[in-house]
Amino acid sequence: MKFGVCYYPEHWPEARWAEDARLMRELGLSVIRLAEFAWAKMEPEPGVYDWGWLDRAIDLFAAAGMDVVLGTPTCTPPAWLTRQHPEILRVDGNGRSRNHGTRRHYCPNSPIYRRFSRQIVQQMAQRYGQDERITGWQIDNEFGGGKTARCYCPTCAGEFRRWLEKRYGNIDTLNEAWGTIFWSQAYGDWSQINPPGDDINYKNPSQLLDFYRFSTDSYVNYQQEQIDLLRELAPGRFITHNFMGLYLDLDQFDLAAPLDFITWDNYPTGFPDRWRQMLYPPGVDSSRNDPAYAYDVGDPVVQSMAHALMRGLKQRPFWIMEQQCGHINWGDVNPGIRPGTPRLWVWHAVAEGADHVIYFRWRATLLAQEQYHSGLLGHDGRPDVGFGDQKKLLAELDQLNQLSVAPLDAPVAILFSYDDLWSLQMLPHRRDFHYLRHLYIFYHACLRLGINVDLVPATADLNRYKLVIAPTAHVADEALAQRLHAYASGGGTLLLGIRSGFKTTSNLVTDEPLPGALRDLAGVTVTSWQSLPLEQAIPFRSSIPDFAGDATYWVETLAVETAVPLATYQDGSGAALAENLVGNGRVLTLGFYPTPQQARTLLTHLANQQAIGTLPDLPSGMVALRRGGVQLLLNFSERPQAVTLGTASHTVATRDLIFLPAKTPRD
Numbered sequence: 001m002k003f004g005v006c007y008y009p010e011h012w013p014e015a016r017w018a019e020d021a022r023l024m025r026e027l028g029l030s031v032i033r034l035a036e037f038a039w040a041k042m043e044p045e046p047g048v049y050d051w052g053w054l055d056r057a058i059d060l061f062a063a064a065g066m067d068v069v070l071g072t073p074t075c076t077p078p079a080w081l082t083r084q085h086p087e088i089l090r091v092d093g094n095g096r097s098r099n100h101g102t103r104r105h106y107c108p109n110s111p112i113y114r115r116f117s118r119q120i121v122q123q124m125a126q127r128y129g130q131d132e133r134i135t136g137w138q139i140d141n142e143f144g145g146g147k148t149a150r151c152y153c154p155t156c157a158g159e160f161r162r163w164l165e166k167r168y169g170n171i172d173t174l175n176e177a178w179g180t181i182f183w184s185q186a187y188g189d190w191s192q193i194n195p196p197g198d199d200i201n202y203k204n205p206s207q208l209l210d211f212y213r214f215s216t217d218s219y220v221n222y223q224q225e226q227i228d229l230l231r232e233l234a235p236g237r238f239i240t241h242n243f244m245g246l247y248l249d250l251d252q253f254d255l256a257a258p259l260d261f262i263t264w265d266n267y268p269t270g271f272p273d274r275w276r277q278m279l280y281p282p283g284v285d286s287s288r289n290d291p292a293y294a295y296d297v298g299d300p301v302v303q304s305m306a307h308a309l310m311r312g313l314k315q316r317p318f319w320i321m322e323q324q325c326g327h328i329n330w331g332d333v334n335p336g337i338r339p340g341t342p343r344l345w346v347w348h349a350v351a352e353g354a355d356h357v358i359y360f361r362w363r364a365t366l367l368a369q370e371q372y373h374s375g376l377l378g379h380d381g382r383p384d385v386g387f388g389d390q391k392k393l394l395a396e397l398d399q400l401n402q403l404s405v406a407p408l409d410a411p412v413a414i415l416f417s418y419d420d421l422w423s424l425q426m427l428p429h430r431r432d433f434h435y436l437r438h439l440y441i442f443y444h445a446c447l448r449l450g451i452n453v454d455l456v457p458a459t460a461d462l463n464r465y466k467l468v469i470a471p472t473a474h475v476a477d478e479a480l481a482q483r484l485h486a487y488a489s490g491g492g493t494l495l496l497g498i499r500s501g502f503k504t505t506s507n508l509v510t511d512e513p514l515p516g517a518l519r520d521l522a523g524v525t526v527t528s529w530q531s532l533p534l535e536q537a538i539p540f541r542s543s544i545p546d547f548a549g550d551a552t553y554w555v556e557t558l559a560v561e562t563a564v565p566l567a568t569y570q571d572g573s574g575a576a577l578a579e580n581l582v583g584n585g586r587v588l589t590l591g592f593y594p595t596p597q598q599a600r601t602l603l604t605h606l607a608n609q610q611a612i613g614t615l616p617d618l619p620s621g622m623v624a625l626r627r628g629g630v631q632l633l634l635n636f637s638e639r640p641q642a643v644t645l646g647t648a649s650h651t652v653a654t655r656d657l658i659f660l661p662a663k664t665p666r667d
Contacts, residue, residue, distance in 0.1 A: 001397065002031050003027070003028055003031070003393070003394075004029050004030060004031025004032055004359070005359045005376065006033045006322060006358060006359065007032050007034060007061075008361070008365070009034065009054075010041045010053065011367060014053070017060050017061075020362060021061055022064070024064065024362070027387065027390045027394065029066070029359075030065060030066055030067060031066065031356060031358055032061050032066045033069045033071060033138065034069070034070055035054060035071050035124075036071025036072070037071075037103070037141070039073035039076055039120060040078035042073060042120065042124070044078075044080075046081075058131070067133075068134050068135065069134075069138055069358075071137070071139075072120070072137065074121065074139075074226070077117075081113075085116075087110065088106050088112050090148055090151045090153070091151055091156075092152065092198075094198045098148070102146070103141070103146070104143075104145060104148040107156060108218045108222040109155050109218050109222075111155070118226075121225075121226050122229055122233070125233035126233055129234030129237070130233075134237060135238065136240065137240070138240055139223055139227065139230075139241045143250060143255060144250045149215055149219075151215075152195045157194050159214075160193070160211060163210075163214045164214075171187055171188065177508070180204070193207075196211055203426070205426040205427050205507050208507075209426065212249075213251070215249075216250045216254050216255070217254070220258075227258055238261065240319070241259055242264060243256070243262055243263070243313065245271055245275075246305065246306050252309075252313055252418075256313035256314050257314075261318060263321035264310045264320065264321065265321055267324045268299075268345050269296065269297075269324065269327070269331055269335060270331040271302075272298050272299040272302045272303065273332045275302050279436055279440040294621075294637055294638045294654065294655055295335055297655060304447055305447075307348075307349065307353060308352065309416060309455040312457075315456060315460055316408075317354065318354060318355075319355065319356040319357075319358065320349050320356065320357045322358065322359075322360035323342075323345065323349070323357050324345065324360065325337075325359045325386025326374030326384050326385050337374075337385050338655075339388055340389065340655045340656065343392050344657065346393055347634065348625075350400055350404050351625040351627050352625065352627075353408050355404040355405070360375070361376075362375050362376055363381060365379075366379060374386070376390065403628070406629065406630060408452075409628075410451075410452035410453055410454040411451065411452065411610070412446055412469065413453070413454045413456050413468045415469065417473070417474075419474075419475040419505070420474040420475050421435040421436070423474055423503055423507050426507075435472060438472055438593065439455075441594060441595075441596060442471050443455075445596060446603060447623065449603060449615060451603075451607060451613075452626055462483070465492065466493065466610040467492070468494050469494075472497050472498060472499045472500060473496060473501060473515075473518060476503070476515070476516055477505050484587075485582060488585035489583025489584060490583065491584040493609070494585070494588070495587075495602075495606065496588065498592065499554070501516030501519065504516075514556075515589070521580070522578070523578065523580030523587065524558040524559060524560055524561060524563050524575065524589050525559045526556045526558060527558070528556070529555070530555055531553070531554055532553055538550065538555055538571060540569050542567035542568075542576070547605065548567075549595075551592035551593075552592070552593065553592070554592060555569075555576075555591065555593075557569065557573045558575040558578050560578050562580055563575075563578035563587075563589065565577070565578050576590075576592055615645065616644065626662050629661060630660070630661070630662060633650060633652050633658050635652035637655075638654055640652065640653050
């Protein structure tokens, strides 16, 4: 377990660096990230390089015992490049170029930009690639952030056509896959196809899904150019990228695949402002923090879900490359942060899989767009709240080390698919239906039961899990059906949710009875489906204890074939929940969108059947996590909380945590 910091020597007088290095070592910081935004400093003119300042910074911080992580600076092309070659600028869906003065304003497919990008990375790697003081590299910064994931410039239009030709082979196959006979959209030649920009009011969802896939592939290919250079010129050093949690616009699984491990940027009071509206149920005010939580902690359940997805990108521990340590500048409110809160965030991250924590940033900047963003030091260079909390964490380093190397065993997996997310985003059928919101119902229920959950793609090794939940396996084909069949027949329990099997991989509705390619696996046929107004409900009864009540929001009627009903609608229309035996395992199909309590009841039942340990009711504001042989109870509320486990009662102070030996099921 190591702590570190993001530092910008180019922002501060060089005479200050030595004092900063001394204070960093006093805090137990041993990793420093440098240079990810410094292209204009490294190459002030085309082909003219200034490495002296970076050489001296590396010398100084390495001599202070710091491992150096270098960022490739390609997120921020310099003004001379954007002015000489405006064609490298990203174009939005309205045809407007993003201009200089921000970041990520480049097109990842621009051949000119790629040439200059390769040159700066090559120059950096030739100079520092063999330097033993450089332990690893971060490529670029937060791919797609600031709504820059998709570019609609002429270069991207041409690359999109080539991508489609490679995918479909001939134009007739594309027309069939996209259903272009509808509204006379049929194409006679590849040159007739353009990216689906905002000049189209109703976009073809098949074309749109392919453009989203193409946009991810554009960044994957762009990233690979840098990976290849660094593998050659900086052998033996790790290569990573800093991801953004519940980010939706690029497939983060694809981007993570070629990296050694992933890092992500953890801002507990900022990201929930963006994510709660996608996660909280309809009718809940997602614009304000849950009153169960202290005002300065963020939303720990939302944050846990982001940790779980980041851990699931490579099914292994991760780094926090940017850890919030005080107030930020880009949230809706940006509350002040009190002593104790940064410490709680770090423990939370380590419990969820972090084994390195790098703070953002060392000192609050005096400059430009991030002037109100705090650091471990304030604007005047004096210690801020995160500085004091890091001292407390340093005293707890032995416990953190033990936790950070403990196994991350989760008995439950929730399948996460960007294809499903995008497909439902394009045609939700009801405006407030969101893929993440539906997934969150199941994730939140598991977390409240104290069950560790991984968010993984269907291509992951599912055999390690006792229960796999596919809340909405919307885009399905025979390959997915075979993977899920292999898991269930091997003894696993699979729970399928609503809207599963509805679409083909080209985002057309299947012509098979629902759930389409998953019908034999489920052993049911969906005979009807409907989105219900909020005041409507269809009562159901079930053989599962306490699992009865009203089906609301979205309801599908199941006709059992090889499955048996476990719940039925009281109007006699059919099954609401059915179970199909598959080999040594089973597949359950849930025909309605559950409430949080219904999800919790069903998952408690399945957990008991699978001997998955659960916890009793936790007080609001409490989160329970297991890692290895340790049970952590974290209190994110404004008051002390008591938790009873077995016969023992444990009190956790406000914004604090306690450690307990992990219990066996129902101890």
